[in-house]
Amino acid sequence: MSVELHAHPRAHRIGEVILSVENVSLAFGGVKAITDISFDVREHEVRAIIGPNGAGKSSMLNVINGVYHPQHGRITLKGRTFTDMHPHRAASMGIARTFQNIALFKGMSVLDNIMTGRNLKMKTNFLQQALWVGPARREETEQRRAVEQIIDFLEIQHIRKTPVGRLPYGLQKRVELGRALAAEPELLLLDEPMAGMNVEEKQDMCRFILDVNDHYGTTIVLIEHDMGWSWTSRTAWWCSITARRSATARPTRCAPTRP
Amino acid sequence: MGQDIGNQDTFPKLLLRHARERGARPAIREKALGIWQTWTWLELAGEVRAIAHGLSAMGFKRGDHLALVGDNRPRIYAAMCAAQCLGGIPVPLYQDAAAAEMAFPIRNAGIGFALAEDQEQVDKLLEILPDCPMLEHIVYDDTRGMRHYSQPQLTSYDALREHGSRLNAADPGFVETEIAKGRGEDTAAMFFTSGTTGNPKGVVLTHAALIDRAGVAARMEGLNDTDVVLAYLPPAWIGQNIFSYAQPFATGYCICCPESAETVMTDMREIGPSYYFAPPRVLEALLTTVSIRMEDAGALKRALYRRFMSVARRVGARILDGKSVGLADRLAYALGDLLVYGPLRNVLGMSRVRVAYTAGEAIGPDLFVFYRSIGINLKQLYGSTETSVFVCIQPNGSVKPDTVGPAGEGVELRFTPQRELLIRSPGLFKEYYRNPQATAEAKDPEGWFHTGDAGYFDADGHLKIIDRAKDVGKLADGTLFAPKYLENKLKFFPYIKEAVTFGDGREGVCAFVNIDIEAVGNWAEKKNLPYSGYTDLASREEVRALVRECVEQVNADLAGEPEIANSQIRRFLILHKELDADDGELTRTRKVRRGFIAERYAELVDAMYAGRESVHVEAQVKYEDGRTGSISADLRIGDAQTFASAAARRAA
Structure with a gap:
């Protein structure tokens, strides 16, 4: 067993679709959190999910790693299709995540x-x-x-x-x-990794996230409110989720800018 | 005991000897992935051999310069030695310098090769590349983030070493042959001095000079290959280079490179260095941490600390000096050592320190005595880049807080009539690189180096540095007037933040004082003195009395120093505003601009000398947002008591 975290020697070119979400709807009783959302994520890319408060961004991440089970729709991860995920299966298939409110063992x-x-x-x-x-x-x-x-x-x-x-x-x-x-994830889900940070902390975090993508080739899906944070030097793809509106998100290329 | 350096007259030759004689002993340790990794002398020699081959294959020749930009890392030191093996000259540059600041040294020395620690340093070198076309090869150590770089100048250290290893296997005698060509009088390294005025100057030091000075100090302190040093200051600074390159090569001791700048304290506790250097500001920061933590400790611990620190203050330094101390005090100190001083030394990571040095600026006597009193053999030394550091070292047993000790072995000292200190020593620099004019100004034909420092010898023949020679003046009666010396003495009091003294060509000395708003504010709160701000507090009668006490204590001290006893401070006033760099009164590094202040506040200076009781002042101030305003106040001038000098008292 090798536990070396190998950096891939080749440059990580954006590859095949690793995760695809099709027509997912999630409701809690009468409250519709996500309505008919579809998008996909390709290997080695950094994908941001944006949208207003309550749009269902965090719920979407929770659906992907199996905390919530959607009423409709399918999730295809690395070629295997599920109607719902389970956290354990998600973890063993290479999904890791961080939380909006830090979930660490404080002591x-x-x-x-x-x-x-x-x-x-x-x-x-x-x-x-x-x-x-x-x-x-x-x-x-x-x-x-x-x-x-x-x-x-x-x-x-x-x-x-x-x-x-x-x-x-x-x-x-x-x-x-x-x-x-x-966990050496292939797919990393980051829920508002820069929320509540000061400018310097944000810059550091932004650099670390891009470094992770660059160095380990990890595919990253993240939620971020602060659109001012242009993702330097890497191609970032954005898709928007809006609640209650059937929106097949169209990725648009975001022009790389320097802060 | 001290090693004889015999005919090993260059650093590479010393390396070969250590690899032969103590090949299995540690030469450099570095913490990697949380665990200390050791390079033995044999491994270091192997690394140096490979790098030397690699550099040579790149076209590095005798007399070429290799810039080193990075923190203390084994590879930086290996490359330094590899360059010397080939007869080249390593030029360490400050790793935190801005890109533009690196351009001058590289252009000045025509540097064609550079070793950069990581991406950050590579970026800086690439940025100045258009100005420095001679820089043809940049070797980088840490590969992180370097994958997207395709500049033809770049090579990774790993690739260089691998190539070098192959060449070494094919031609194992090459490096030895090259090393054998080296001579003691060859240039060993070049250090750029921080030019406060104009461009920095490249100080050229020979192998002989560095090895001689390193050996003298090592013999004096009895350093040997069991000693351990933590290399945590910038390698571009001559002091760090002496402690982490020249002296280990002279004696075979081991240096340890901390993981990062933030982990120095932890690493120091883990390593427990036996030989330590720290500039006064580091020692001060450490003491502050201790004081703050003691304030937060429980009542019992606080009481113990207070009780035993007063014992230490009374007898600690005397015990360390081996002077006679009563039995009761010795017992109390021994108990204190068990309960307080020992644990404190341990927390500071200084349990095993045999010798510690401080230098660079004046150290407050309280700070200095604190470390000595808890049993740490902290000593002062005097030197500069041009002298390969060691000029004076305080010998064990006769350490004084206000001198830097007698002249070291092989050093001759004398003073010009203007009190400037001249030095002749085997450790002197060869020249300032490509700057014959500056060389001629600093080093006269008989080989005396003009330090620019003013000082004198005290009664025991210890050198005492008082000020920069150009700032030293004379009172009307001919007494030496060293403004910075007086100002420092005042500033050592916690209540006084800044001081400016006047007296050149006058009949006596007068001073401006800035109080420290935090220290005095605390003091005022304890005394139930209400105040609204700096100006209000500064104008209080009680505060003036407090400052007067400080001034009079300085005067009492000065009375004990016959050379300058007459420069006691006769009158002072507390300024109505804090001196500020925005108003041009301080430099950006917070040094007072005496001339500017004298001109700006000429009215106040005149009032002090005219013997007036108070003076009205209106001053322009610049706020941080750029607006200007004015402050007006009536300043009262205080008179301070002066004391007859010790010599005069004896005569009477």
Whole structure:
């Protein structure tokens, strides 16, 4: 088993459709959250979902990784079609996400939080880990190496052992990105990764997200309100979801600009 | 004990010797992915060999310059040595310099090769490329983000090393042959001094000069290959280079490169260096952190800290100096060491520090004594880029807070009639690169280096630096007047933020003072003194009394120094506004512009010398949004008591 996080040696060209959402509708009782939405996401691209408050953006992400189950429509992920997803299946098929409201273990260190993202990569069982015997020990060393690579990538060495609850908001967001990356996802869902940040934190976050896409080739779907944040140097594709309106989102190319 | 450096007269030759004699001992450690990785001397030598081959294949020849732009990394130091193996000259540049600032050194030295740490540094070099067409090869270390670069100048360090390794396998004797061609009098490195006026100057230092000075200090402190140093200051600064390149090569000790600038404190605790250097501002920041954390500690811990720090203040420094101290105090100190000083040293990462130096600017006596009193052997040294750092070092057992120690081994010192310090030492620089005029001004035909610093020897023959020579004046009676020295003495009080002294050509010294609004504000709150702002607080009678106490204490100190006892401060006034760089009264680095202030506030200066009690002032101020306004106030001038000098008292 190799736990090296390999950067793809070739430049990541936008590839085939990796995720496609067809005619998805989601309602909670009488409240229609999403109505007949279709779009697709190609491998290695960065796709932003935009729309006004209540448009159903976060619900869309929740549908993709299986937290919500839509009443209508289909989701095709890596060639397999589902009427609904389950979080566990989504995770094992390479989807990782971050949340709008940070969902980290506040009392645990940055290192341990990111380590939780390696959960699915651990092969030893609970008993072995609890007793800290041979294979569990070796495995932890290997997993730690992968986590350290992420710490290095996100430049958070100085807070490695700091409890997450003591960190400023911007750094917590970065740690959450780190935990998502620890799962080595093919598809990364980011729910408002820059909400509530100051200008400098936003710039940093923006750079890290593009670096993740560039370095690991991860496909990224993100929700962001702040349209001022032009995504530097990379092609970003945007699609808009508007509630209650059947809108087959048309991706439009966003001209790369320099901040 | 100190190593004999015998006929190893260049750094590459020293490297070969260490690889032979202590090949398995650590040379450089770097924290990678959270774990300290060690390069032994043998591995370092192998790396240097490969890089030397690689550089040579790129066309790097004897006498060529290699710019190094980056933080302390093993690879930066390996490349430095590789360049020296080929008879080339490494030129470390400040990694936080703006792109435009890098253009001058590169043009000045005609640098054709550069090693950049990462994308950020590469971007800067590419930006100045149009101005610096001679820069033909840029080697970068960290490959992150570099995939999209296609400039023909770029090569990755890994590719360079791999190519070099292959060449080395084919021709293993090449590097040794090249190293054997090196001589001690060859140029070892070039450092650009931060030119406060005009362009920076490239200081050319030879292998012989650097090795000599590194060895002298190492012998004096008994450094050996078990010592450990944390390399955390910019490699482009000569001091860092001495501590993390010249001295390890001279003695075989190990340097450790921190993970990043933010992790220095943690890394220091993990490594526990035995030899340490910090400029006063770093020491001050550390002390502030400690003080703040003590304020937040529980009542018991606070009480212990206060109790034992007062013991330390009383006897700590004397115990460190090996002077006689009563048994009761010794016991109290030993208990304090167990409960407070030991844990404190541990928190600071200084548990194993045998020798610590500070230099660069005047250090406040309280700050200096704090570290010594908790058992850290902090000492001052004096030197500059042109002297390969070591000119004076305080010897163990006779450390004083206000001198920099006697002349080091091999150093001759003397003063011009204007009090400027001249130095002759084996560590002196060869020249300023391509600047014969500046070289001739700084180094006279007999080999004396004109430092531009003014000072004198105290009664024990320790050098005392008081000011820049050009700022030193004379009072009407001929007494030496060193404004910065007096101002620093005033500024060491927490209540005084800035001070400006006048006295050149006058009969006595007068001073302007800016109070520190936070310190004095706190003091006022404790005294239940209401105030509305700076101007109001500064005009309080009570505050004037507070400042007078400070001034009088400075005067009492000065009375003990016969050379300048007459320059005691007779009158002072507290300025109605804070001196500000926006108003041109301070430089951007917060140094007072004495001449400008004297002119601008001529009325106030005259009033002080005319013996008036108070003076009305109206001043223009520039607000941050660009508008101007004016402040008017009646300033009262205070008289301070002066003391008869110690010499005069003895005579009487």
